[in-house]
Amino acid sequence: MTSQVDVMSKFQAEQDTRKARRIDRHTVSAIAVFVLCVVLILASRLVSPSLGSWQQVLTVLTLASFLVVLSFGQGLVILTGGLDLSLPAVITLGGVLTTTWIGNGPGAWYMLPFVLAICGGVGLASAIGIVWLKVPPFIMTMATSIIVSSAALGLTNGTPRGASPDVLLLLMKGSWLGIPAPVYFLVIFAVVGWIVQSRTVFGRYLYALGTNRDAARIAGVPITLVSVLPYVISAVCAGFVGMMLVGYANGATLRMGDNYMLPSIAAVVIGGSSILGGNGNFAGTVGGAILLTTVGTVIAAIGLEQGLRTIIEGGIILVALLLLREELFERLRGLSGKPRSGG
Structure with missing residues (x-):
């Protein structure tokens, strides 16, 4: 018992130290991302007088809502050191089931939670393969994506039917x-x-799991539950994004989630999270989602092709990875005269 208490105390001290270091880094990252959003919106007026207006800000925030919801789930998975590549397929599944089973008008709105439960079941299937069968997250979620996409195709025979329920149109x-x-x-x-x-x-458990799995297990973190839930939550978020897209476009398509795979990862990374897990902040993720949406809006306004947009998003991820390295923040703290923690 004494040994376990000592290990838990040491682990908690390590977590407190990491948390203290994260405060400056994540606060600076989140503020920097939001400032960059404002600068980009104001600078967009140089491209077109119609850009940079209050109406454009509202449009950007509306479009960013999809990515914020999706990136929350993806961020939880990344926080544990995983990755969810099934999100586009689950978005499509959520949208297709909503229009097919519920349809337009008042509809059976009480079926919406059931649709989300099915999407959550997809995430659970991925988690079972990752946690119990020890399949790498990249492979497991990719396989899940292929299966779900095929199921959506079979369900619709290639042509989704129906329109949005009134409750989603209102939202x-x-x-x-x-x-x-x-x-x-x-x-x-x-x-x-x-x-x-x-x-x-639950959030503290996620940080602990992503930081050091063995230490988290010794400290009493329910490893299995904490490893499974992020994939379930991620799938539920993806299914809800499918519903949101149905309400926004008043219909579903079989490719409606394709454009969200890279941005869901990019928003998390740009927001200051480590792709290796154990490090992240949702405020920064929200800023990253808004920044990517702003970039996409400006690119669409000036008529650039989708391929170029993807290249720019990839470049943003690369720059974020370079700028948000721990070494850079250590050097900045050194230049500011703050003593480094440790020996």
Whole structure:
């Protein structure tokens, strides 16, 4: 018992040290990303007078709401050292099931949780393969994506039917005080997501698991549960994004999730999270999602092709990886005159 207590104390001290280091880094990263968003929006007026307006800001926030929800789930998976490549397929599944089973009009809106439960089941299947069968996350989620995509194709015979239920139209098309409903939803979701990731026991477990799995196990972290839940939550978020897209476009397509794979990872990395796990902050992820959406909006406004947009997004990830290295922040702290922690 004494040995276990000593190990737990040492682990907690290590976590406190890492947390203290994360505060400066993640705060600076999040602020820098949001400042860059503002600068980019203002600079976009140089490209077109129609850009940089308040209306464009509302449009960017509305479009960013999809990526924020998706990146929350992806961020939890990455926090544990994993990666979820099944998100585009689960987005499509959520959208297709919504239009096919519920359809337009008032519809059976109570079926929406059931659709999300099915999407969560997809995430559970991926987690079972990763946690119990020891299949690498990259391979397992890719296989899941292929299976789910094929199932959606078989369900629709290549042509999704139906339109959006009224409740989703209200969520994505409604407004209050001149501000679109998705903007309110974005703010609420961002706050809730930040609390879940940074201020709950579950969130602390995720950080512990991603930092040191063996130490987390000795400290009493329920490894299996904490390893499984992020994939389930990620799939539920993806299914809900499919619903949101249905409400926004009033219909579903078999390729509706294809453009969200790279951005879901990019938003997390740009926000300051480590792709290796154990390090991240949802506030930065929200900023990363808004930044990528702003970039996409500007590119669309000036008529650049989708291929070039993907190249730019890849370049942004590379620059973020270079700028957000721990060594850089250590050097900045050294230049500011702060003593380094440790020996």
